[in-house]
Amino acid sequence: xxxxxxxxxxxxxxxxxxxxxxxxxxxxxxxxxxxxxxxxxxxxxxxxxxxxxxxxxxxxxxxxxxxxxxxxxxxxxxxxxxxxxxxxxxxxxxxxxxxxxxxxxxxxxxxxxxxxxxxxxxxxxxxxxxxxxxxxxxxxxxxxxxxxxxxxxxxxxxxxxxxxxxxxxxxxxxxxxxxxxxxxxxxxxxxxxxxxxxxxxxxxxxxxxxxxxxxxxxxxxxxxxxxxxxxxxxxxxxxxxxxxxxxxxxxxxxxxxxxxxxxxxxxxxxxxxxxxxxxxxxxxxxxxxxxxxxxxxxxxxxxxxxxxxxxxxxxxxxxxxxxxxxxxxxxxxxxxxxxxxx
Numbered sequence: 001x002x003x004x005x006x007x008x009x010x011x012x013x014x015x016x017x018x019x020x021x022x023x024x025x026x027x028x029x030x031x032x033x034x035x036x037x038x039x040x041x042x043x044x045x046x047x048x049x050x051x052x053x054x055x056x057x058x059x060x061x062x063x064x065x066x067x068x069x070x071x072x073x074x075x076x077x078x079x080x081x082x083x084x085x086x087x088x089x090x091x092x093x094x095x096x097x098x099x100x101x102x103x104x105x106x107x108x109x110x111x112x113x114x115x116x117x118x119x120x121x122x123x124x125x126x127x128x129x130x131x132x133x134x135x136x137x138x139x140x141x142x143x144x145x146x147x148x149x150x151x152x153x154x155x156x157x158x159x160x161x162x163x164x165x166x167x168x169x170x171x172x173x174x175x176x177x178x179x180x181x182x183x184x185x186x187x188x189x190x191x192x193x194x195x196x197x198x199x200x201x202x203x204x205x206x207x208x209x210x211x212x213x214x215x216x217x218x219x220x221x222x223x224x225x226x227x228x229x230x231x232x233x234x235x236x237x238x239x240x241x242x243x244x245x246x247x248x249x250x251x252x253x254x255x256x257x258x259x260x261x262x263x264x265x266x267x268x269x270x271x272x273x274x275x276x277x278x279x280x281x282x283x284x285x286x287x288x289x290x291x292x293x294x295x296x297x298x299x300x301x302x303x304x305x306x307x308x309x310x311x312x313x314x315x316x317x318x319x320x321x322x323x324x325x326x327x328x329x330x331x332x333x334x335x336x337x338x339x340x341x342x
Contacts, residue, residue: 012078017051021047025131026083026322026340028072028123033196036072037326042319045085048127048135053112055094055138057102059152061089061316062129064325064338065187066160066266067121072326076124077313087129087340088122091144091153099144101131101153102136114139121158121291128321132342141296145305153297155311155337156300158291159187162298163195163239165292166261175200178235180253182206183242184216184224185335188263190312192239193219198309204231215335219312247271251278259285312336 018316022044049079050058069085077084088104106112106126122128122136126213138166144153166188167173173196181192184205196203205224213224223232227246234255240246243265250260252275261327281287294302303309314336317325325338 001274006156011076023047023132023317025085026087026319027130028077029083030080031079033073033109036069037323037330039072039173040086040323040326044323045083045127045131046133047133050222051112051135053137054135055091055141056107056133056135056174056235057092057094057141059090059092059098059129059132059134059342061085061092061154061342062319062340063151063154063187064156064329064340065089066264066329067158068123068130069326069330070156071123072142074187081125083131084123085131085134086123086126087128087131087134088267089157089159089210090129090134092134092148092342093150094141097192099146099150101144101290101297102134102157103140103142103297104157105198105291105294106137106140109115109139109141110295125321130340137322140294142301147299147305148301150312151313151316151339151341152304152311153301155313156304157297159337160195161292161297161300161307162263162313163188163191164303165202165296166263166289167192167195167199167237169296170261170289171239171259173199173201173237177237178202178233179202180231180235180238180250181207181216181221182227182238182240182246182250183266184221185209185212185332186241187337188241189239190219192334194312195303196220196308204235204340206249212335234258241265242267244268244271246274248273250277253283254282254284256282257284259287259288259296261288261289286322314338316341318342 029041184207216224241264245267
């Protein structure tokens with residue numbers, strides 16, 4: 001029997017006959033900016049096709065990110081790309097039986113896509129990880145440390161990598177420095193608390209929810225307060241993912257010369273008080289941060305393996321219950337990551 005591939009349609013050719021190879025997936029079928037879950041479908045999609053320079057991974061675990069909700073709202077995902085399998089992060093097994101983790105940024109190096117293609121995150125241009133299989137450039141495949149489970153490893157490539165880069169690359173903090181993490185409970189914020197504690201930082205956190213403040217302290221924050229509350233000291237850096245609702249507090253919490261690193265704006269991107277006078281008078285630094293490099297992901301994997309640091313998992317759900325996970329993430333009633341298992 002001769003087996004080939006028909007590029008682009010997910011079908012497999014047997015002796016000239018196209019046979020669609022289906023797999024189960026959670027995908028965006030429609031864009032709905034107001035009710036994003038209306039566009040989420042669970043069902044069969046074509047399996048990945050063979051492509052030179054790319055590897056097909058059998059997914060064992062994949063984690064949810066707010067990026068997935070934004071995709072359902074049409075942010076970074078156009079109607080012309082639908083249907084699109086969602087999911088940026090995954091850990092699984094490659095064609096040779098190796099346990100692997102995926103770096104989610106495609107086109108960063110040109111490997112597999114060519115040097116002229118701009119970088120993108122999985123699901124902006126290419127089908128994602130909420131499926132039985134996913135295909136990515138082979139360059140984007142990293143060995144999974146044996147110390148980490150598939151579920152733990154699947155939490156790292158977006159939220160935890162973002163937090164790692166924010167803290168150690170863009171904020172440039174060192175052991176003994178102080179950091180404020182806004183919005184404890186979210187994936188990036190939770191990662192920043194745990195990583196900061198492990199690196200010897202003095203971590204403060206905020207949350208509107210008393211239970212989340214208590215959990216932040218359990219994870220290593222020296223103090224957790226309500227948003228806007230005065231801290232016992234000015235901090236060297238602020239990790240900001242909330243945006244408009246906490247921006248003024250973030251700026252006011254910095255010591256002179258301190259650094260505010262922002263990687264998201266879940267409450268909106270237009271704060272009513274920009275605090276510009278304070279920014280220039282105190283010579284504050286504001287740094288944008290998006291994801292992280294493959295090298296940083298390798299460092300993060302090694303850091304977790306060596307120190308015993310593990311991602312905080314709120315809940316593990318089978319892939320066919322993905323809608324429950326999306327609903328919990330949209331409601332904000334979670335602490336840490338939701339992982340979908342295959």
